[in-house]
Amino acid sequence: MTATLLLILAILWPLVLMLRSPLRLMMEQEALWRPGPRPKLLDAWWASAPLPALALALWPGETTLLLEGWLLGGVWQLDEARRPWLLFSTLLWGLAGVYARGYLIAEQQAGEAGDGETFRRLTGLALLWPLTLAGNLLLLLAEDIPSFYLGFAVMTFAAYGLVVHADNRDAHLGGRAYLIMALFGEALILGGLLWAAGSAETLTLTGLRESIVDAEQGAWMAAILWLGFGVKAGVVGLHVWLPLAHPVAPTPASAVLSGVMIKAGLVGWLSVLPLGDPAAGLEPLGRLVVVLGLVGALGAALFGITQRHPKAVLAYSSVSQMGMLTALVGIGLTDPALWPALSVAVVLFAAHHGMTKGALFLGIGISEHPPRLPAWLLWPLLVLPALSLAGALASGLASKWAFKGVLYEGGHGALVIWLSLAAVGTTLLMARALWRQWRERGHHAIPLLGTMPLAWLFAIVAATSLPLWLPVAGGVVDSPWPPPDELPGLLWPVGAGLALAGLGFYGLADITRRRRVVWRLMPGDLWWPYASLARHLGAGLKAFGDGLETRGSRLRAWLVAQEKGAMAWIDGLTRYERRFRQLAVPLMIGVAVLLLLGFWLE
């Protein structure tokens, strides 16, 4: 009962908090217009949005809520499969929220003081942050397809407001890239969902997975859905929004974007693809997915190290990491028997990546506004999650061990090599990111006990200790740490990466001198060809539309001319009237003759 209440509250609470600000604004009618002081938007209440969901994630026991009148009949569910996702997501959301209160303190103060422009932007953030959260929670908790899709769409579109928060040119570019790609994804998802759900006439995700297994064209449905969610998950080719949107978003928003929201794509895959079902027959798709995942993992790493903005580097790292996860999902498709074991590793990996990437993003803000900590303490703390992500320590090591073991057992040795290569890339990326952070570090110290550093510190702790508390498949992982004799096999990529990084660092000056162009590779890589293609397409479409328009107007003009002619002709008919008048009697006789003929012919 309590769990059910919590379930409802988990979704409702952020919405209530979202509505609070405008209601307050409306109460104080002129608040928007007057120049004077204004209410505080990002208060403690605001940050409390994910708390009920967190409580739900920690509440023992499974629960299901049936909502008859909701959409087409809602089924919200918390089961063991959803719990880890919910837990780490809400945790990160909560931390990011707390962090944001500190991060945006300057804007907050400006807004309160009466800077209308800033206040407006902040209002947007204050409204859309809980909304995005609500969407995210709904998509995690929903078992019925409409609610799932609703959550997904709400999260996607509300996050647009977070991306363009800065309201400058870059932000709008990032926002546009985000939105267009998201729309593309939404469309594919909708199409796939409709197709798959329609063939089995089901409303639940479970039914959907079965439907894909049963349906004749299940592979196509799965492919469409995979692509659709792939936009969110940053599959190579569809990832272009990530490096554009992440750097421009406020840091806490970047953290949730990269830590939680792109995981929604993964959640989508896990929810709709019949992973682990031997009857699915999706092996060809699986192989493709593996290949694409690896291409993404390696390619993003290579491209990422050319970036200057630390957030862009981290974004490419996300693409790379998601590529690895994609490859794992692909294995789940090609080798269904392996999935039950692999799924644990995937969840662990995803959670690890989410928390760690979150901590890294939060760390960027910290390096820009360092708290009053000695540098020897601050920078190792910043390096710690990076190393963890590279797989050298803590949760990174544990998750790497988890999937490596499974893969070896399943006979996918080659894949492990490739993934290790990707880990080398990750190490390089981490080094690059930290290097850029170091170069762009700030000097104005902020108090240590502010919300921002505390949230960051807590995030680091949570991220590194993840395997200890994350409930996977009914309980915490038994033995998360690899035995010591496995360590070399797990750690060599980090070593190699560090070595390469060192080489690169020394060779850097040389390379910079000779090949300046390398550093001009724009973030967003494929976005630019896409954009120009889209521009051409758009221009073509517009030309087509305009063509229709001009064709239509030409036709109209022709018709009008014709009409004028016809009117003139009709006006001219009156002259015959005179003849009729003059010839009335002969005409009468003519009529009589005609009638006579008619009678005669009878």
Added chain:
Amino acid sequence: MPPLDDVLLVTLPVLLAAFVLLDRHLVRACSLFVLFALAVALTWWKLGFLWLAMLETLLGAALTGGFLFHALGVGLAGRAPTARLAHARDPVPLIWRRGLVHLLPVLALLGMLAAALGSLPASDGSLAARWSGLVLIGLGLWAFALHTHLLRRLLAFNITGTGIFLLLMSLVGKTAPAAGQGLVITGLVVALLGTALGALLVRRLGALVPSREPASASDGQAS
């Protein structure tokens, strides 16, 4: 060889009608029309329709004539006729081609009538009346189409009407005299009323448009 009086009865109204319709002098034409009506009355009498003869004399000759003269502005008091009307020449000259063209519908009508009458054998006594009726119809219609002067068209209408009456009575003969006479009397009254109305109109038109010929005033629209 038909008897002389029959021939006379046929030819007299026809000749008079032709004069009425073709005379260029309107007062003379109207006077001739009175004569024509009297001749027709004679025919009625000859055919044995006394009532019709009386009515024809009264309505056709006296009253219609009176109205015609009224239209011309010629009164009993001997006022001089309105010069404009009395001596008016038709503005449209009589051209042969025009005349021939207007003959075509008349011929068509006569052809139709001939086709119908072919199956209705005429008794001896009525044959003359039938012929004169047919000729009068043709003449009247032709003149009606030909002329544009309103008064002349009224004359033409009257002559056509008379032709139809003659034809009617010749057809009816002795079979249904009452019905036939009823029709003819109605027709006579209507013709009189029509002529009266037309005559009054001609007068009014003439009074309204003193500067213009009433005939040409109605030229464009009338007909």
Added chain:
Amino acid sequence: MSQAWLPLITLATSLLVAPLILLLPERAWRARAALNLSAALLKLLLVGLMVVGLYQGREFAFGFTVVPGVEFLLRVDALGMMFAGLSSLLWLATTVYAIGYLEDSPNRKRFFAFFSLCVASTIGISLAGNLFTFLLFYELLTLSTYPLVVHRGHPAGLAAGTVYLRYTLSGGLVLLLGVVGLHALVGDVTFGEREMLRDLDPSYHPLLIGLFLVMLLGLGVKAALVPLHGWLPRAMVAPAPVSALLHAVAVVKAGAFGIVRLVYDVYGIQLTFELGLLTVLTVLSVFTILYGSIRALAQQELKPRLAYSTISQVSYIVLGISLFGPFGTIAGLAHLMHQGLMKVTLFYCAGNYAEELGIHRIDELDGAGRRMPLTSLAFTVGALGMIGLPPVAGFISKWYLGLGAVQAGMPWVIGVLVASSLLNAAYFLPILHRLWFRAGPAHGKGQWPEERCLGRFETSGWLLWPSLATALFSLLAGLLAGLPFSPLDLATLVATEEYLP
């Protein structure tokens, strides 16, 4: 006895209001407003009564013979009730809106009289029990909307009125020919007596196909199917409440509703399917959907863009019914209501922008969300619904359309839906972006074209509340689609009746 009269009274509530309004003097706007509103409320109540009665399985019918063999018949069925409910609901909203919109403008008496007449025709269309009665009100609708379209009396309006008449009267005529033809073939067809045509000898089938196409041609004019849509964008010059009504309930919907009646209640879906006519409808509607969207993309002004969007959206209804199977039916019928709610919201908002700020072009909308947040919110809800995003009602329609497409064995239609959604997004999202995320006059950049401060809120309350109410309804129709008496529920009821004899 009272049951037979209930449809008649419902019809009379708006039919009799028209002469009453004409009798009131022009100045008496309070009395007129009171009359209008009370009639609208009364009608809503009566329709509610009928809906409840319908659920309880009661029969409402009223009829008399017009000429031998032809009957005037008012009858309540689920399909009609959907439409009646929609129109009475939106009548109330639009009446409120129109009172505010036309404040201090001339000829209000005439406007409201014809407005009532227009609603009466819509109710008549929904209650019509056979094709003859349907045709009667269908034509009456044409007549009563003409004075509304040319209401302003300026040359553009008059020209638009002429175009409107050319299209609709020709359409009505063609429909008349078709109906008479059907009548000559089988006599009076009461809606729902599907067996009359089904039992005809197969040798009549070519004739039936011909008649169907003729009637489709007639109905397609009002439903704005593509080659026949030309009047709709032109009619945009009408005042905002008129556009709203034209697009949401009255004219366009009448055409679509007619097609629904034709397919389900005259021919019967089975026969239509067997004659291969559903394919015709599918192709036609798919073409219209895409064409309308592409044309909408090229429009630079708000109302024409909405107009082309209507062309596209109304075809969803036709698409829905052309998909053989209960899901397609549900989709088409539910969209009949959903589109009405959403589109009326959009038009109200467009009217609000025009009235309050003098905005007609899309590029003038920058930052309007700050100046008029509630209106913009309503617009956003409507636009998202049009794109088909949950939880707005449009999503429900799209969902069932997809299901219907699969059920009918035409999964390619899903591709069309997706493409159309993308196009919809392409022409609606830029507007939303301008509203909310661009700096404009509200932020001290430039000036509104013609700003007036109409009321205590962001604009006059008469204009604001209807917009918000319809936006809320379109949200709730999606969010709570599973509840009884929701549009979806009614549509499901109709579909069950259709497919489970």
Added chain:
Amino acid sequence: MIERLGLVTTQLPTTGSSVMALLVVVLPLLLGVLGAACRPKRGWPAVLASLLALLPLLTLTPLVVSQGTQAWVLELDGLTLHWRANGLTLLLLLLTQLLVLASAAYAPAYLRVAVQAQGRGPAWLWPLMGLLAASLSLIWLAADLLTLYIGLELMGLSAVGLMLLPGREDALAAGMRYLLLALIGSLAFLLGLALLLGAWGRLDLAGLAEAVEAGPVLWVAMALLSAGLLLKAAAFPLHAWLAPVHGSAWTPVSALHAALVIKASFFIALQLWLVFAPQAAVAAWVVGGMGAAAVVWGGLLAWRADKLKDVVAWSTVSQLGYLLIGFPLLIGTAPAVASIAWDGVWLQLLAHSLAKAAMFLAVGNLMLATGESRVSGLAGASRRFPLALLSFGIAAISLVGLPPSAGFTAKWLLLHAALAAGQWPWLLVLAVGTLLSAAYVFRVFRYSFVEDVELEDYRPVPLRMDLIALILALASLLLGLAATWPLALLEIAGGGP
């Protein structure tokens, strides 16, 4: 069909109703005499007198309804006149009296406002109107050709007289032409009668119907009769006199003329065809063709007409075409088709009469109010004269044939009949006619909705004039849904089985 005309009867005449029948004809004359005598300045005496004329009808109606067709034979010195009354007759009589009543009620106010009693014209209005009503009654009642002829002639002359009353030059010129053509038409009619009488020696329709045999005499006679009547009815190539006559006539007179006088000629023609040539399909198609041409031609000219009254007058030409299309649908078709067409034709006649009368009155009001006779002079009228425009609009609905008007129901029946008979061309004609009539009607509206004009000089007409037009228009509208009533009347008076 001939039974439907009430020409075959087994009923014996009753003297009581014979007096009634005479009264029906004579009482309108009383209206004329009274009117001429006291020259009513107000409406009510005229209305009272017209109501008086309705009284005998009210006693006749139950008789016909309960006992079927009534027939009377009047012996006059060797002449036998046959009269009969059946449902159709009754319907037409009622229509006539109602329209006369409306005109009579309208006329005093009109004369006061528009004419200001100049000249002798107004004095002649009442007797001529009475004569017209009497002659029309005579035509509806007549069952023999002599009575028909008398009625036709009286009607024609009184109509010409009425048209001439304004006394203006254009009225006189147009009236003169009308007079001459009407006389010529009568001559053709008389010639036809002469042939019939000559061949078969009798004039009563019922008797002739049995006596006649097909042959050149009948054909020529029918051709002449029809041509004369079509000239009087202003059927297409013979319509040229109509519009000018209406253009200058007084409004109530125009209303009566367009609503009734033309219909009388049509009625006689149709009656003669049904009696003498019920199978002459080819000739009927000729008439139908004329009707089709009339629909198109009249519609086109009405559309482009410059003056309001011309629009209405041309629309009469066009609408008469619909009636003419009744010929091919009634003559030589299957009984089922003919039965539908029968209802359609008479309903169309009723609808058009009421609507056209209403339209003339409304147009008259508009012209009086704006002081403009041109269509473009209506700018801004919708705001200032809503009532007149509403009457015009409602009448227009019926003319165009849009539901729920009687015009629509009639068109429905005609379309149905055409479809049932497989005569496709008429579908097209009806369709084109509808579109054209919509075009000319809405052209008027288009001007009236123009807002941006300053109309400094306008005078509102008395409310009564507007109301009369409105009532007539509403009657034509509501008759569409209440069509069972007149159609039932058409049915019950069938006479024999």
